Amino acid sequence: MAILTKSKSKTIDLKSFMDNIRQRNPNEPEFHQAVEEWAECVLPYVNENSKLADFGLLERITEPDRVISFKVTWMDDQEKVHVNKGYRVQFNNAIGPYKGGLRFHPTVNLSVLKFLGFEQIFKNSLTTLPMGGAKGGSDFDPKGKSETEIMRFCQSFMAELYRHIGPDKDVPAGDIGVGSREVGYLYGMYKKLENEHTGVITGKGIEYGGSLIRPEATGYGTVYFMEEMLKTKDKSLKGMRCLVSGSGNVAQFTAEKLLELGAKVLTLSDSDGTVYCKKGITREMLDYVMDLKNNRRGRISEFAEKYDLLYLKDEKPWNIDCDLAFPSATQNEINEKDAQALIDNGCIGVAEGANMPTDNDGIKVFQKAKILYAPGKAANAGGVATSGLEMSQNSLRFSWTREEVEKRLHQIMCDIHAKCVEYGKNKDGSVDYVKGANIAGFVKIAKAMLAEGVV
Ligand code: NDP
Numbered sequence: 001m002a003i004l005t006k007s008k009s010k011t012i013d014l015k016s017f018m019d020n021i022r023q024r025n026p027n028e029p030e031f032h033q034a035v036e037e038w039a040e041c042v043l044p045y046v047n048e049n050s051k052l053a054d055f056g057l058l059e060r061i062t063e064p065d066r067v068i069s070f071k072v073t074w075m076d077d078q079e080k081v082h083v084n085k086g087y088r089v090q091f092n093n094a095i096g097p098y099k100g101g102l103r104f105h106p107t108v109n110l111s112v113l114k115f116l117g118f119e120q121i122f123k124n125s126l127t128t129l130p131m132g133g134a135k136g137g138s139d140f141d142p143k144g145k146s147e148t149e150i151m152r153f154c155q156s157f158m159a160e161l162y163r164h165i166g167p168d169k170d171v172p173a174g175d176i177g178v179g180s181r182e183v184g185y186l187y188g189m190y191k192k193l194e195n196e197h198t199g200v201i202t203g204k205g206i207e208y209g210g211s212l213i214r215p216e217a218t219g220y221g222t223v224y225f226m227e228e229m230l231k232t233k234d235k236s237l238k239g240m241r242c243l244v245s246g247s248g249n250v251a252q253f254t255a256e257k258l259l260e261l262g263a264k265v266l267t268l269s270d271s272d273g274t275v276y277c278k279k280g281i282t283r284e285m286l287d288y289v290m291d292l293k294n295n296r297r298g299r300i301s302e303f304a305e306k307y308d309l310l311y312l313k314d315e316k317p318w319n320i321d322c323d324l325a326f327p328s329a330t331q332n333e334i335n336e337k338d339a340q341a342l343i344d345n346g347c348i349g350v351a352e353g354a355n356m357p358t359d360n361d362g363i364k365v366f367q368k369a370k371i372l373y374a375p376g377k378a379a380n381a382g383g384v385a386t387s388g389l390e391m392s393q394n395s396l397r398f399s400w401t402r403e404e405v406e407k408r409l410h411q412i413m414c415d416i417h418a419k420c421v422e423y424g425k426n427k428d429g430s431v432d433y434v435k436g437a438n439i440a441g442f443v444k445i446a447k448a449m450l451a452e453g454v455v
Contacts, residue, residue, distance in 0.1 A: 005173040014039055017043060037118075037360055039375070042169050045439050054450060057450065060119070064090065067090075068089075072084040072086040072140065074153045090170055091121055092121045094448040095125060095132060095394075101175030102136045102186070105177045123384060126440060127384060136172060137177075138157060141177075157186065162194060200247050211399070211400070216380045222349070222382065226326070227261065237261045243263050244268055245317050246354065250383075252441060266278065275310070288303060288307075296307065308345075308380075313357055322342070322347050345372060349371055353376070375437050379453055421436060423436040
């Protein structure tokens with residue numbers, strides 16, 4: 001395997017670095033995309049701070065510590081046997097136990113989980129809490145499954161995963177397709193197998209070790225991050241017209257905090273289409289969506305029908321006039337064309353609730369237009385930060401109040417924003433939040449890895 005090492009006279013160029021990544025990780029486009037976005041920011045910094053690339057650090061940081069792949073077998077209600085793929089990618093534990101969500105979605109594969117695990121390293125570092133980076137999941141599709149099928153699948157998934165996790169080793173959480181219901185079933189099975197009640201998974205119900213504000217944290221944190229960016233331009237969220245995509249956990253609580261802070265939420269969506277409410281979604285409407293999605297597992301088109309709103313079938317929200325955008329569904333939901341449409345329609349700020357929702361060409365459009373653009377690894381770090389607070393409360397066997405957790409979450413988002421500004425300042429005084437998040441997240445990991453030696 002070719003190893004790129006830093007020499008005093010030679011700088012590391014992006015092309016040879018990425019050629020090496022592609023050769024070592026064939027057929028993993030999402031992973032290549034995530035590494036390239038990161039390397040574009042980090043390599044110039046490393047070339048100026050050559051010590052950070054000593055001891056093969058860049059090669060080591062882009063290779064997962066461990067990839068666990070396993071079979072998940074389960075029987076449906078008609079007694080038909082199904083076999084799914086299960087994974088856990090333990091990417092890097094330089095600064096703390098592995099930490100990152102589990103995703104259940106038919107699009108899950110190794111490339112997707114490696115991209116998510118890689119981003120998680122730097123996101124977790126930005127929170128200032130001691131958490132390494134990991135991600136896992138399955139190509140299982142929870143849609144249309146009965147309650148007992150979901151439970152059986154979660155139990156079978158945990159029957160293998162439990163060997164590889166632990167409160168000081170690896171602490172999973174939810175992600176797409178894994179909400180409080182699935183976390184409950186996963187945790188129940190872990191507890192049965194290990195016969196211990198520990199903080200081995202976060203996002204637990206409040207009755208059995210969960211933290212207040214954890215369900216709200218990612219969405220609330222994303223809005224707090226946007227608020228901080230707007231302050232740098234002497235603006236606030238009041239009256240801002242916001243496009244939100246998705247209608248799951250992140251989208252719901254992004255919309256809730258936006259309403260609380262006086263902004264107007266124009267859209268919500270799912271993988272079938274977008275609902276557009278020009279006057280702005282009300283609190284009553286949001287309650288309806290929360291019940292529809294969380295309890296009745298319905299489609300967003302039913303929301304449009306109920307309130308007689310415009311339903312844009314098979315469309316994403318990005319062609320609508322707006323001030324701000326909060327992509328909160330999935331990766332690559334904003335391409336170059338979508339990004340240009342947002343700019344043309346008046347968008348002045350984007351905060352990513354989802355992970356890597358904007359592809360690398362889309363990011364370039366935002367950067368060229370010099371709008372406020374916060375990448376997911378900074379803007380949506382509030383979720384994992386509050387998971388970190390859940391781990392602390394579990395260790396202390398103590399529960400903080402709602403106000404206490406939200407105050408800590410708010411402070412962490414302000415601190416992440418400040419770090420991005422510190423590392424992302426351009427010569428003209430503007431802030432490149434992509435550069436800031438990538439470099440700030442990287443420096444801490446690099447220092448820890450150098451201190452810990454080649455292991
Ligand atoms: P949920 O499963 O609760 O909701 C996901 C939403 O996105 C649903 O509305 C879903 O629609 C939509 N969606 C999923 N896949 C696609 C797709 N391929 N195309 C269009 N729409 C899609 O997940 P979360 O809200 O938890 O996660 C959303 C994003 O936020 C993900 O990128 C996740 O990684 C990220 N994130 C989540 C955190 C958390 O704390 N939950 C923390 C940090 C980031 P449908 O029902 O039709 O599938």
